[in-house]
Amino acid sequence: MTPRPIRAAAGLTKMKSSRPIALLAAVLLAAACGGAGETGAGPGQEGERRQLTLITGLKSDEFYITMGCGAMAEAKKLGVDLDVQGPEDFSAPLQIPIVNSVTAQQPDAVLIAPTDRNALIQPMRQMKSAGITTVQVDTTIDDPSIAVSSIASNNEQGGQVAAQTLAELVGDKGKVYVINVKPGISTTDARAEGFINEMKKHPDIAFVGQDYDEDQADIATQKVSATLAKHPDLAGIFATNLIAAEGAATALKAAGKTGDVKLVGFDAGPKQVEDLRNGSLQAVVAQEPYAIGQIGVQQAVKALNGEPTRKQIQTNLVPITAKELESKSRYLYKSEC
Amino acid sequence: MDRPAETDPRPVAARADLEGEPEAGAGETLLSRTLRANSLWIFLVLVVLVLGFSVARPQAFLSPFNIQSIFTNAATLLVVSVGMTYVIVSAGIDLSVGSVLVFSGVVAAKTMTGIGGQDSGWGPIVIGLVVGLLGGLAWGITNGILVAKAHIPPLIVTLGTLGMALGSAQIITGGTDVRNVPVQLTAVLGQGRLLGVIPWLVVIAVVVTIVGGLVLATTRFGRYTYAIGSNTEAARRAGIAVDRHLLKVYALSGLLAGLAGDLSLAYFTTTTIGGHTTDNLSAIAAVVLGGTSLFGGVGTMFGTVVGVFIPAVLGSGFVIIGVQPFWQSVAVGAVLVAAVFVDQWRRRARENR
C-alpha cells in the first residue's frame, strides 16, 4: 500500500504537469503560426527574398507603429520581408536582448531606433560584425561608423517650429515654459534646445525654465501645476513628447486654464488628435514616422544592392493646429496599419 | 471538557497500515522529493521551450552567439534573483532591488569618474566597484532594520526604499545617465571573457548562483531562512534569532543588487537609470516561476535559475522565429500565473488534510 503523502504528491504531479505543458503547447503553436507567415526558409541565402528587421524603441507606441507601417508598405513594394520587434519600455536593458536575438537570427539588414547612445554601441557592433547591414531610424548612437544611413526628424527644427507656432498662439508675448522628458535623450533635448533658441528671437517672450517628467504623465502634471502656481500669468507651454503633453493638459484642466494657457505638443498620435479636437492642446508638431520607415527600408535595400546610401537624412516636421486636422490628416500617426 | 477524541480523519486501519510500512516510504524518498519539487515541472517547461526553438531555427537559436547573449543578458537579473530567493523564502519581498541596482551603478560610476576618469586604471575602478557593493549593502541593511526591528511590512519598506534609492540616484546624477565610465571596466568586465570564451558577467553570475544555492540548501543560514519563512513564531521559539537573520537576508539582497549594479554598469557602459523599473518584478517573477512560494518556506535556487531563463529563452526565441513582441509578455505572464496557481493549490491540498 502506498503511503498517503506520496499518493498526494503523485496526484499533484498530474495536475502540475498537464497545465503548464498545455499552456506551453498553446504558446508554441501560436509562435509557430505567427512565425510561419513572416519568415521563409533560412535567411540570407542566395535567391531568397531579403530579410529585414525593424527594432523600434518601444513596441506599443503610435510613432513607432506608424514607422512600422511605412516600413512594411515599402518592404512590400520592394519585394523584401520585414519583421518588426520592440521592447516593452524605451530602455537599453530591455532592447539589447532583442538586438542580440536579431543578430543571432541573421537577417540581411536591420532598421533600429537605439534606446541609448552608449549602451547600444556594443550590441550594434556585434550586429555589424555578423554581416548585418544597419540603418538607424529616429535615434542614433555615438558611434557613427556602424549605420550605413540614419534617418531622423530634425528635432531641433521641430523645436523651432514649435516655438514659432506657440509664439503665434500667445500673440508673441508673455511667459513660456518647457516640460521635457529626461535629460540625455537626444531627440527631446534637441527639441527643447531648438525651442529655447528660437524664443530668444522673440523679445517680448520670456522663457521661465524647463522641467523633466521622467516620461511619466503624473510627474508632468505635478511639474506643470507647480509652474502654474509660481507663474499664474503663464502664457504658453511646450511639451516635448506625448506623455509630457498629456500631463500638462491634465494640469491645465485642473487649474481651469485649458485654452488660456496655450499648449503645444509634439507628435500626432490618436490621443493628440483627440486633444486637439477637444481643445486641451492648441497645436502639435508632427514628425513623419511613416516616411522614416519608408526611407529606412529604401536605404537598407540600396545598401544590400550595393548602391550608394545617404549617411544622414532628415525628415520634415509639420505644425498642426486644431483647424488643420483635416487638411494635414496624412501627417497623423496610426495605432494600426 | 473532553476534546474530540479523533481528529485524524483516516480510518484506523489505514493509519495502522501507514505506520506499519516504513520501508515503502523510505524507498520512495528520492522519487517523492523529486515529484514534490515545483521546479521540476517548470524545468521541463524550459527544456521544451529550448527544444522547440532549437527545432524551429537551429542555426540561429543554438548559435554560440545567441546562447552567449541569452546568458549575458540574464546575468544581472540572475544575481538579483539569487538575493530575491532568500527574501521570498523567508516570506518577505524586496521591491527595491531595481532601484538599489541603479543607485549602486550610479555611485560606482560617480566614484570611478570622480577619482579616475574615463581612462583610469584598475585602482579607481575597483574602488568604484566596492563603493557600488557598499551602496547596495547599505540599502539592504536599511530594508532589514525596518523590516526586522521596526516590524514594518516588507512590501511597504521596500516600496519606500525603491523610491528613495532611485530618487537618490537621480539626485546624485541630476537625472542624466553617467556615460564616461572607464573604458577598462566596460572592456574587461563588461565585454571581456574568461579564456576568451565565457563572458565575465556570466562567470560572476554563475559563481554567485552556485554559492547562493549551496548556502541555501546546505547551511544553517539557509535552514533558518526556510524555518522563518515557514513559521516565524516556531523559529523564534526554537531559539533562532529571527530579527537578526531577517536583517542579514535583506542585507544580502541589497548586496547582490549592488553587485548587479556594478555588472550592469560594466555591461551597458552607462548607468541606465531609467532601464530597471521592472527589474524587481522580473526577479520576483523568476523566483516564483521557479517554484518558490510567495508565502515563504519553500523554494530552491535551481528553480530560480530556471525561472530566470524561461523569460530569457522565450524573449530570444520569439524574436528569432519572428513572433510579435506582445506574445512574449502573454506567455511569461501565463506561465507565472500557472506557477502560483499550482503553489496555492498544493498548499490548500495540504491544509485540508
Place this chain on the structure above:
Amino acid sequence: MVEALLEARNVVKQYGTVRALQGTDFSAYAGTVTALIGDNGAGKSTLVKCLSGVAMPDGGEIFLDGQRILLDSPTSAQRLGIETVYQDLALAYDLDAAANLYLGRELRRPGLLGMLGVLDKAAMRNGGAGALANLGVRLPAADAPVGSLSGGQRQSIAVARAVAWASRVIFMDEPTAALGVVQRERVLEVIRRVRDSGVAVVLISHNMPEVLAVADRIEVLRLGRRVARFAAGDVDVEDLVGAMTGALEASALGANDVEANDVEAGAQTGGEGNTNGGNGR
C-alpha cells in the same frame, strides 16, 4: 520531602489591563508528572509561557533546583534543560521531521565545512528517526514536509522534539489534543517513560480522565492563582472540576500535607487557601 525542581513563586503577568497571573505559585518535581489544570482563562498557558521563557513575568521569582533563574527567552530556558510542547505545536511546516527536531540546534559537519555552517543532514536524519522511533512514530517518508503529515504525526514530532532535548523539565500543553486513540496512548506512555528518566513533566490538559491516568500530582489554577494541589490518588474528576470552578471551597479540600506547607511556607503569599496538595510520590 523532596525539594521542587522547578518552582514559581508569586508570579505576576499582565497583558494591558488584564492580569493573567496574579501572584501564582507552582512547583514541579523531578521524576514526577504534575498536571496543571484550570478552566479556560485560568492562566495555564500564560504560566507555561513564563516558565518556558516565551513571556517575561512582570513579577515574582522562578527557581530551578533552588537557584533563582531568569528566563528571558526560549533559548535560555532550553539551555537550562526546560522544553515545551506548545499547543500550536510551533513546527515549521515546510521542513521535514528531522529539521524540526533539530530546529535551532542543527548539527554541523565536522571540520571546515561545519565552520562554514554546513549542516550534517544525515546525522540529523538518523537522530530524528531515533527520536521518533522512541515514540513509536514512523513517518511515510523521512523527508516529507511536516505540513504534509497528519495532525497526529505532527503532534508526535512536537512531543518528540521536546522529549529529545528536555533534561530537567518538560511542559506539554495539550500534547494529545490532535491524536487518535492509539497515538494518545503512545504519548501517555512516553510521558511516563520521560518521568521515569527523572525529568519533571508538566502536563496541561483539559482531559480529566487523562490527567488522572497519568499525573502523579495535580495543581489547579483559577483566575490567575493556584487554588489547590492534589496527590493524584486522592481525587476524582468531581473534585478537580470543583476546584477549577471554585465550587469546592479550599477549606473543604483534604488538608493532609503539612510538610508541603512547611517547605513552602516562606513562599506563600498568604493568599486564599492555596496550600493544599502534595508531591504525590
